[in-house]
Each structure stands twice: as C-alpha cells, then as structure tokens.
Amino acid sequence: MRKNKRFRLLYDEFNQAGASFQDAERAKLWEERARKLGGDPAAGVERVRRCLGIRPNDVLADIGAGAGVFAAAIAQHCRHVYAVDISPHMLELAKQKAKAKGIKNISFIHAGFLTLDLKNKKCDHVVAMVSLHHLPDFWKMVALRRIYHILRDGGKLYISDPAHSFDIDDYKNIFTRDIKEIEKKTHDAGLVEDAATTIREEFATFDWIM
Ligand SMILES: C[S@@+](CC[C@H](N)C(=O)[O-])C[C@H]1O[C@@H](n2cnc3c(N)ncnc32)[C@H](O)[C@@H]1O
Numbered sequence: 001m002r003k004n005k006r007f008r009l010l011y012d013e014f015n016q017a018g019a020s021f022q023d024a025e026r027a028k029l030w031e032e033r034a035r036k037l038g039g040d041p042a043a044g045v046e047r048v049r050r051c052l053g054i055r056p057n058d059v060l061a062d063i064g065a066g067a068g069v070f071a072a073a074i075a076q077h078c079r080h081v082y083a084v085d086i087s088p089h090m091l092e093l094a095k096q097k098a099k100a101k102g103i104k105n106i107s108f109i110h111a112g113f114l115t116l117d118l119k120n121k122k123c124d125h126v127v128a129m130v131s132l133h134h135l136p137d138f139w140k141m142v143a144l145r146r147i148y149h150i151l152r153d154g155g156k157l158y159i160s161d162p163a164h165s166f167d168i169d170d171y172k173n174i175f176t177r178d179i180k181e182i183e184k185k186t187h188d189a190g191l192v193e194d195a196a197t198t199i200r201e202e203f204a205t206f207d208w209i210m
Contacts, residue, residue, distance in 0.1 A: 011139045013112040014086050018134070018202035019194040021066070027089035029190070031067045036186040045073040048127060052156050054078050058124040061150065063113055064131020068094025068106075074127075075103045082123070086112040113143035122152035129160045133204040140205070162204040175199050 021027050038044065048070070054060065058078040062071045065083035067090055075081045075098070083106050085091050091108045098106050109116065113128075113135060126147050132140055147157055166174045182195045198204070 010114060011135065011142075013114050013135065013139070016086060016134055018200075019197040021087040021090050024089045024092075027067065027087060027093055030090070031069065031093070033186070033188065033191045033194070034066075034069075036188060036191065037182070041069045042073065044129075045070055048129075048158055048160075049074065049077055052125050052127075052158055054125060059122070060125040060127060061116070061118070061123045062127045062129070063116065063147070064128055064134070065094055066090045066129075066131075068097045070127065070129060071106055072097045072101055072103055075106050078124075079105065081106045082109055082116075082118065083107070084109045084111055084116050086110070113146060114139060116146070116150070118150055121150075122155070123150050124152060124155050125158065126151060126155070127158045129158075130162070132159055132161045133202055136203045137205050137209060140203075159210075161210070162198075163207040163210045164204060165207040 016022060019026075021030060035041065048054075054074065054077050056078060059080045059082075060074060060078050061082040061084060062074070063084045065071045065085050066087075068083055071081050071083040071094060083091070083094050085094070088110055091110060094106075095108050098104075111117070113132070128147075132143065135143055144157075151157065164171075164174075178199070179192060179196060183192050186192070
C-alpha cells in the first residue's frame with residue numbers, strides 16, 4: 001500500500017527573502033540605517049501612539065519588531081508589549097535595549113506573522129512596521145486573518161509598509177529615482193545595495209491591494 005506523502009504547506013517565513021536580518025552584523029546595521037532613512041524614531045512612535053489611542057492598560061504586539069526601538073518606546077505607555085521577530089539577532093538587540101532602559105514589560109518572541117501563538121491571549125493593538133512586505137501577497141492575507149484573531153473586539157492594527165502606486169510601465173524610472181534619492185540622502189553604499197535588493201527580491205505590493 002502506498003503511504004500518503006506529507007507536504008509542508010505553510011510559507012517558510014523564517015527563510016526571509018531579500019535583504020535578510022539573519023546575521024548579527026546586519027541586524028546591528030539596520031538601526032543605524034533606519035535612522036538615516038527615516039529620521040527621528042521618537043516622532044514615529046508618538047504618531048502611532050496617538051493614531052491608535054494607546055492607553056496605560058493596553059496590550060500591544062509589535063510584529064517584525066526588529067531591533068526594538070518602537071517596542072522599547074511604546075512599552076512606557078502600555079501594560080505589556082509582545083516584541084515578535086523571526087530574526088534572533090534582531091530580538092537580541094531588542095532585549096539589550098530594553099535591559100539597558102530597565103524596561104520589564106516586554107516579552108520577546110521568536111516567531112513571525114504566520115507562526116505567532118499567543119495561546120488565546122488577546123491584544124488591544126497590533127503594529128507591523130516595515131515588516132508585512134516580507135510576505136508574498138497570499139501570505140499577507142493569511143497574516144492579516146491571524147492578526148484579526150489575536151486582536152480583541154475593537155482592537156486596532158497599524159501597518160506601515162512600502163506600497164507601489166505608479167503605472168506599471170513606469171517601474172524602471174520610479175525604482176531608479178527612488179534609489180538615487182536614497183543615495184543622495186544617506187551616502188551609504190551598503191544601504192543603497194540593500195534598498196535595491198528590497199525592490200528586486202521582497203514583496204512590496206500595489207497600494208490598491210494594501
Ligand atoms: C525592515 S525591518 C523593520 C524593523 C522594525 N519594525 C522597524 O521599523 O525598525 C523588518 C523586520 O521584519 C522581520 N521579519 C521579516 N519577515 C518576518 C515575518 N514573516 N514575521 C515577522 N517578522 C518578520 C525582520 O527580521 C526584520 O526585523
């Protein structure tokens with residue numbers, strides 16, 4: 001009798017495509033580069049806090065928390081934060097940051113959108129900053145369904161992610177323009193290389209899909 005062959009059907013989110021954060025050096029570089037690209041991280045934290053209406057008793061999950069800048073800042077405004085990331089190196093940096101600041105209300109979870117299991121605990125807010133585009137579109141949708149189930153009724157999701165809003169015939173001009181802008185703004189050849197990899201190999205999608 002033939003045995004049924006078992007297939008792995010879930011997308012392997014731990015095997016990240018593109019400019020990966022799966023080594024310690026790269027994880028360290030991200031924080032410095034994010035600053036060069038995005039300016040003052042504190043301003044971003046305040047914007048999200050106001051937009052979500054975060055209150056002192058709230059619980060929040062930061063999925064794709066990276067080096068933990070947002071998690072450490074927002075932990076001071078809510079009861080508990082789950083800092084979730086597929087990269088152990090990013091999580092290590094996030095842990096060090098929280099420890100240095102004496103922050104004790106963050107749990108660090110090595111998982112991703114598709115594998116996070118909070119054992120039926122609910123969140124008031126989920127935040128995904130520059131992380132959802134690491135999943136192909138179908139798996140983005142699976143991720144959103146899973147987020148829906150970890151949010152309590154009336155809970156809120158905040159996504160900040162690249163999305164393409166140009167005519168498809170213009171893609172070469174637009175991507176070239178974006179790369180030139182990053183070059184001009186950062187003068188960081190490694191960062192520019194990573195930005196090109198992000199364009200080429202990661203899964204930023206159309207704004208209308210988002
Ligand atoms: C561009 S960094 C952004 C980090 C942080 N949110 C920030 O804004 O500084 C993307 C992060 O998403 C993580 N990541 C990639 N795929 C993921 C997934 N499927 N689930 C959760 N995190 C993921 C990466 O390890 C990385 O730390």
